[in-house]
Amino acid sequence: MKKLLNTLYITRQESYLHKDRETIVIKQGDEKLGQFPALSLGGILCFGRVSVSPFLMGYCAENGISIAFYTEYGRFLARVHGRQTGNVLLRRTQYRWADCSDRSKEIARLFVAAKIANSRSVLLRELRNHGDNPRLTTAADRLASSLRRARTAKSVDEVRGIEGDAASCYFSVFDELLRGSGFAFGGRVRRPPTDPINALLSFIYSLVTQECVSALQGVGLDPYVGFLHRDRPGRASLALDLLEEFRASWADRFVLTLVNRRQIQSGDFVTEASGAVRLQEDARKKLLTLYQQRKQEELTHPYLQEQLPIGLLPHSQALLLARHLRGDTECYTPYVVK
Amino acid sequence: MDDFLPLSALQHYAYCPRQFALIHIEQAWAENRYTAEGRILHERVDSGVAEQRKDVRFERSVMLRSEHLRLTGKLDLLEVHGSERFVPVEYKRGKPKLVDWDRIQVCAQALCIEEMRSIQVTEGAIWYWEVRRRELVALSPDLRNLTLSMIENCHSLIELGQTPKPISDNSRCRACSLRDLCGPDRFRRDNSVRYARELFEF
Numbered sequence: 001m002k003k004l005l006n007t008l009y010i011t012r013q014e015s016y017l018h019k020d021r022e023t024i025v026i027k028q029g030d031e032k033l034g035q036f037p038a039l040s041l042g043g044i045l046c047f048g049r050v051s052v053s054p055f056l057m058g059y060c061a062e063n064g065i066s067i068a069f070y071t072e073y074g075r076f077l078a079r080v081h082g083r084q085t086g087n088v089l090l091r092r093t094q095y096r097w098a099d100c101s102d103r104s105k106e107i108a109r110l111f112v113a114a115k116i117a118n119s120r121s122v123l124l125r126e127l128r129n130h131g132d133n134p135r136l137t138t139a140a141d142r143l144a145s146s147l148r149r150a151r152t153a154k155s156v157d158e159v160r161g162i163e164g165d166a167a168s169c170y171f172s173v174f175d176e177l178l179r180g181s182g183f184a185f186g187g188r189v190r191r192p193p194t195d196p197i198n199a200l201l202s203f204i205y206s207l208v209t210q211e212c213v214s215a216l217q218g219v220g221l222d223p224y225v226g227f228l229h230r231d232r233p234g235r236a237s238l239a240l241d242l243l244e245e246f247r248a249s250w251a252d253r254f255v256l257t258l259v260n261r262r263q264i265q266s267g268d269f270v271t272e273a274s275g276a277v278r279l280q281e282d283a284r285k286k287l288l289t290l291y292q293q294r295k296q297e298e299l300t301h302p303y304l305q306e307q308l309p310i311g312l313l314p315h316s317q318a319l320l321l322a323r324h325l326r327g328d329t330e331c332y333t334p335y336v337v338k
Numbered sequence: 339m340d341d342f343l344p345l346s347a348l349q350h351y352a353y354c355p356r357q358f359a360l361i362h363i364e365q366a367w368a369e370n371r372y373t374a375e376g377r378i379l380h381e382r383v384d385s386g387v388a389e390q391r392k393d394v395r396f397e398r399s400v401m402l403r404s405e406h407l408r409l410t411g412k413l414d415l416l417e418v419h420g421s422e423r424f425v426p427v428e429y430k431r432g433k434p435k436l437v438d439w440d441r442i443q444v445c446a447q448a449l450c451i452e453e454m455r456s457i458q459v460t461e462g463a464i465w466y467w468e469v470r471r472r473e474l475v476a477l478s479p480d481l482r483n484l485t486l487s488m489i490e491n492c493h494s495l496i497e498l499g500q501t502p503k504p505i506s507d508n509s510r511c512r513a514c515s516l517r518d519l520c521g522p523d524r525f526r527r528d529n530s531v532r533y534a535r536e537l538f539e540f
């Protein structure tokens with residue numbers, strides 16, 4: 001597998017990044033905050049009022065270093081994208097398959113199956129570690145039957161329905177997993193999140209989604225044309241398709257660890273007048289550091305049977321999808337926790 | 339220009355048809371130690387200027403093209419002896435090989451020169467940097483036929499837009515810079531059907 005490179009998260013407001021020979025320099029006013037060799041980086045994420053010189057943008061675009069901009073609170077704004085890379089035949093196949101309901105259903109069904117199986121693993125893990133819990137057992141059984149229905153689904157719409165049912169079933173018992181963390185969770189609320197857990201989930205999903213976009217672009221796929229998610233202008237549908245595999249297994253598990261180990265606590269959030277809840281700046285920095293550490297943890301990929309860091313999963317899945325479209329495999333092989 | 343094949347593609351095809359397809363159909367490229375060394379060597383060779391020593395002229399980075407074979411590319415060095423004898427010379431970072439990969443590339447270069455100058459080229463040469471030795475390449479009918487059929491294979495693979503399965507000879511994969519993108523071990527056998535089926539069984 002390829003090497004997992006570092007990601008630079010710029011959270012300091014009013015900072016400015018520019019290129020100096022083969023390095024990236026971070027400044028705030030006249031003060032130099034840091035300098036890194038460019039080729040040791042896989043991506044740069046800028047939060048809030050951060051500016052980047054056009055030359056650095058061009059250099060990163062040419063060298064496969066992704067740059068993305070977020071609001072201070074982690075909502076995605078934009079990314080720098082260089083010349084279109086990769087194979088036009090691959091994208092042609094992607095579009096043709098996206099237009100074909102049977103082909104789309106085949107792939108969508110596997111994305112959703114992986115999502116459900118991974119959600120179910122989160123629940124089973126809790127049951128294994130902390131003993132009987134009838135709510136969790138019932139939910140795990142319902143997810144198992146969703147999985148069986150996904151197996152024989154006749155259309156993408158049916159797959160979407162199964163996915164919706166499974167997600168609401170899973171989130172209806174998610175509060176059981178927040179053991180004594182001091183946080184309550186009453187279901188998934190987005191745009192804006194109105195409680196800390198939803199704020200954390202949205203933030204992490206947003207980060208992983210952008211890693212999926214980069215990974216898909218990196219292997220030459222079009223992140224905007226999906227199989228499960230419908231085309232909608234400005235929506236990275238294929239990245240959202242791919243995200244399904246990582247929601248429970250990577251993002252949710254990470255959020256649960258953070259709050260159950262009390263690495264993030266209620267004092268780390270502020271509630272705005274609108275009721276929207278967001279992370280304080282220090283906590284966001286801590287969260288990004290822990291997220292970065294998590295990405296370096298290794299696991300065995302269930303299909304590839306190779307050790308690889310979690311941070312490379314978007315790339316390995318994008319590659320497997322591309323190879324499936326190019327005819328190397330008969331089925332797409334999603335990431336499933338084994 | 340559209341469907342012209344780069345001369346360097348022949349060597350990729352000879353080494354491994356999947357490598358050829360990944361580079362020339364799928365536009366994949368990754369560098370490793372070997373390709374980086376090759377690139378640096380070529381940067382050095384390409385920078386030289388033409389010179390004349392007695393009755394031999396040495397021209398560097400010569401652009402070649404064949405309308406007939408739909409080939410295009412660059413030659414590291416062209417030796418022109420007198421006015422009739424043209425000898426194409428290719429620089430390689432490695433050492434001489436038993437197989438014909440490098441010789442095919444030189445032969446294709448010679449075919450371009452023959453078409454461009456309407457002359458007969460009888461020999462070429464390869465300079466191997468690792469052993470610092472020059473190998474002569476006799477342009478035999480066998481080598482010419484082999485080269486012609488390979489050019490044809492390359493064109494038809496591009497037209498089909500297909501990427502062949504990984505080759506079975508794993509030793510070549512070890513030195514290949516595209517190994518990660520190609521995934522020879524992953525895609526030599528296709529276990530995806532069983533994997534997908536087991537996803538629904540628990």
